[in-house]
Amino acid sequence: MKGAFRQSMGWLHTWAGLVVGWVLFFMFLTGTLGYFDAEIDRWMQPERPLTAAAVAPAREVAFALDHLTKEAPEAARWFVGLSGDRSPDLRVFWRGPPGPDGARGKSGSAQLDPATGAPTRYRETGGGQLLYRLHYRLHYLPATTAYWIVGVCTMFMLIAIVTGVIIHKRIFRDFFTFRPRKGQRSWLDAHNALSVLALPFHLMITYSGLIFFAYLYMAPVVAASYGLGPDAQPTFFDELFERNGTSPPAGTPAALTAMGPLLKQAEDRIGAGAIRFLNIHNPGDAHAHVVIAGGTLTPSRAPTELTFDGTSGALLDVSNNRSAAMSTYQTLLGLHEGLFAGPVLRWLYFLWGLVGTAMIGAGLVLWTAKRRAKIADRLGFRLVARLNIGAVAGLPVAIAAYFWANRLIPVAIEGRAAWEAHAMFIVWAAMLLHAFVRPSGRAWVEQLWLAAAAFGLLPLVNALTTDRHLGVTLPAGAWDLAGFDLTVLATGLGFALAAWRIGRRRAQSERRADRAAWASAPSRPEAAE
Amino acid sequence: MTVLAALTLAIFGFAALALSMHKHHRDVFGAPPTHARRLPLRVAGWVLLGLSFAPCIAQAGWAIGIVLWLGLLTAAALAIVLLVTSLPSAKRRPRARGNPSA
Numbered sequence: 001m002k003g004a005f006r007q008s009m010g011w012l013h014t015w016a017g018l019v020v021g022w023v024l025f026f027m028f029l030t031g032t033l034g035y036f037d038a039e040i041d042r043w044m045q046p047e048r049p050l051t052a053a054a055v056a057p058a059r060e061v062a063f064a065l066d067h068l069t070k071e072a073p074e075a076a077r078w079f080v081g082l083s084g085d086r087s088p089d090l091r092v093f094w095r096g097p098p099g100p101d102g103a104r105g106k107s108g109s110a111q112l113d114p115a116t117g118a119p120t121r122y123r124e125t126g127g128g129q130l131l132y133r134l135h136y137r138l139h140y141l142p143a144t145t146a147y148w149i150v151g152v153c154t155m156f157m158l159i160a161i162v163t164g165v166i167i168h169k170r171i172f173r174d175f176f177t178f179r180p181r182k183g184q185r186s187w188l189d190a191h192n193a194l195s196v197l198a199l200p201f202h203l204m205i206t207y208s209g210l211i212f213f214a215y216l217y218m219a220p221v222v223a224a225s226y227g228l229g230p231d232a233q234p235t236f237f238d239e240l241f242e243r244n245g246t247s248p249p250a251g252t253p254a255a256l257t258a259m260g261p262l263l264k265q266a267e268d269r270i271g272a273g274a275i276r277f278l279n280i281h282n283p284g285d286a287h288a289h290v291v292i293a294g295g296t297l298t299p300s301r302a303p304t305e306l307t308f309d310g311t312s313g314a315l316l317d318v319s320n321n322r323s324a325a326m327s328t329y330q331t332l333l334g335l336h337e338g339l340f341a342g343p344v345l346r347w348l349y350f351l352w353g354l355v356g357t358a359m360i361g362a363g364l365v366l367w368t369a370k371r372r373a374k375i376a377d378r379l380g381f382r383l384v385a386r387l388n389i390g391a392v393a394g395l396p397v398a399i400a401a402y403f404w405a406n407r408l409i410p411v412a413i414e415g416r417a418a419w420e421a422h423a424m425f426i427v428w429a430a431m432l433l434h435a436f437v438r439p440s441g442r443a444w445v446e447q448l449w450l451a452a453a454a455f456g457l458l459p460l461v462n463a464l465t466t467d468r469h470l471g472v473t474l475p476a477g478a479w480d481l482a483g484f485d486l487t488v489l490a491t492g493l494g495f496a497l498a499a500w501r502i503g504r505r506r507a508q509s510e511r512r513a514d515r516a517a518w519a520s521a522p523s524r525p526e527a528a529e
Numbered sequence: 530m531t532v533l534a535a536l537t538l539a540i541f542g543f544a545a546l547a548l549s550m551h552k553h554h555r556d557v558f559g560a561p562p563t564h565a566r567r568l569p570l571r572v573a574g575w576v577l578l579g580l581s582f583a584p585c586i587a588q589a590g591w592a593i594g595i596v597l598w599l600g601l602l603t604a605a606a607l608a609i610v611l612l613v614t615s616l617p618s619a620k621r622r623p624r625a626r627g628n629p630s631a
Contacts, residue, residue: 173550175546175547175606176543176547176550176553176606176609176610176613177552177610178610178611178613178614179614180614193610197603197606197607197610198603200599201599201600201603298590298592298593299592299593299596300592335596340592340593341593341596342589344532344597345589345593345596345597345600348597348600348601348603348604349600351600351603351604351607352600352603355603355607
């Protein structure tokens with residue numbers, strides 16, 4: 001029975017992986033880039049000052065409240081996100097009172113310069129945020145559709161991981177095994193090594209990815225407890241997030257208390273510079289509440305929250321406990337997002353993500369390597385082989401195109417952020433077309449060289465279009481910006497190396513095939529004379 | 530600094546574990562590990578890996594430290610894979626005539 005079990009697990013692993021492999025490759029690559037979303041944001045808005053001086057929280061809050069009082073005096077809630085390490089702007093958000101029919105109030109937001117309080121005027125771009133959101137939101141699709149597609153693919157990925165561990169017979173003995181230049185065996189070794197060496201990450205990222213939208217995929221579970229009425233989901237979320245603390249507005253206007261003392265109390269409790277955001281409920285009303293949140297970042301994403309009375313400034317509550325269910329949920333999401341990670345750990349997350357992306361790519365190529373001898377002429381095989389090229393080599397080219405578009409699309413163009421994304425998908429479509437039209441071996445080499453050029457030349461494009469290039473950022477010690485250019489350069493070199501070696505091996509095997517054909521020719525040219 | 534210490538311990542730990550394996554020991558020393566060698570190498574490997582846990586927790590606390598440790602383990606293991614792969618395989622080494630284990 002063991003043989004049959006392993007065989008069926010093998011079948012499941014292959015098909016679960018293959019059917020959604022290209023979507024997973026896309027998700028992993030864009031998600032991995034998401035770990036550096038703030039740095040990519042930074043590079044894609046070169047108008048930002050080279051270095052930003054720190055601003056006192058009290059000043060930032062004052063700027064924010066000025067803006068909010070002007071823009072949304074009647075709001076039900078104001079949100080102020082202080083600038084920090086990975087968010088250079090002062091962010092404000094407001095939500096208006098609910099409509100007469102119970103509809104959610106209108107909302108609005110703005111990014112302000114923390115030094116001046118004025119709305120920022122950098123080039124409109126999706127930045128790294130857009131790249132990162134692609135990995136669960138996809139593009140050009142309604143949100144729920146995208147979440148379902150992503151959810152199905154993630155479920156298949158989880159199946160692929162578990163079955164992969166089951167079928168990997170020598171998981172300990174082959175832990176360090178990688179035999180290069182042996183064709184199919186090398187691809188198997190690579191796929192295995194990349195899977196096993198980052199197995200905790202792969203399991204965590206996949207399972208936590210599913211948890212993100214558990215309320216959507218497991219909607220019947222919510223319905224079983226809360227029913228199917230229009231109030232069911234809102235009630236569920238209110239109870240889950242314990243949102244029943246704030247009272248509705250009294251209707252009588254009252255001045256909002258001064259923020260300075262509240263901020264000081266908060267910093268006394270959670271540490272200087274540790275305040276991250278404020279929520280002000282019913283500002284300007286007698287029932288106003290101010291919630292100041294902050295504290296060190298941890299995987300459980302639990303900020304300490306101080307709740308103050310909005311008119312008297314009295315401290316009402318300090319809390320950072322949540323239910324066990326909530327803690328578990330938030331910890332899993334926190335591990336997935338890695339927002340708590342410092343520089344070293346962030347690079348490790350990036351490495352893990354790249355390992356996962358490469359694992360999927362190696363798996364896709366392994367599928368064709370294993371079957372080339374037997375079924376290379378079948379339509380299914382050719383489809384997989386061409387899609388592999390378009391995804392594994394073509395998607396990186398498309399992502400580089402996104403960065404090129406950021407530098408080349410004029411700043412004043414309306415809707416340039418959307419066009420940066422369009423550029424990425426247009427180039428990707430072109431790569432897929434190229435993969436189907438060119439001979440298979442040549443298509444790989446050509447797209448890899450294209451990727452090498454697209455990434456390797458990006459720092460040059462940067463230098464020609466902005467003054468945030470390596471010549472400026474390295475001497476100034478602006479490591480976020482310099483790091484982007486250097487990483488992109490290294491990526492280009494990596495692709496160039498791959499393109500060169502694969503090109504050379506193809507040329508060698510072509511020469512060998514030519515020699516074999518010549519040696520076995522029925523008649524020699526001399527004999528014909 | 531502590532991160533570097535943890536990474537170094539992990540690299541040596543994985544190196545010891547790799548050396549305790551038939552193929553990799555043979556590639557480095559020309560012959561598979563003797564019984565007397567295998568157990569100490571295994572123990573040393575696991576102990577070093579375990580020791581690399583402490584600096585991570587010291588640096589970043591329990592919650593973040595565990596994640597950091599796992600990340601360093603992956604990096605260290607990858608380094609050892611690349612290292613043992615770059616060694617010429619003992620199978621292909623030229624052998625002295627009449628001495629199959631040289």
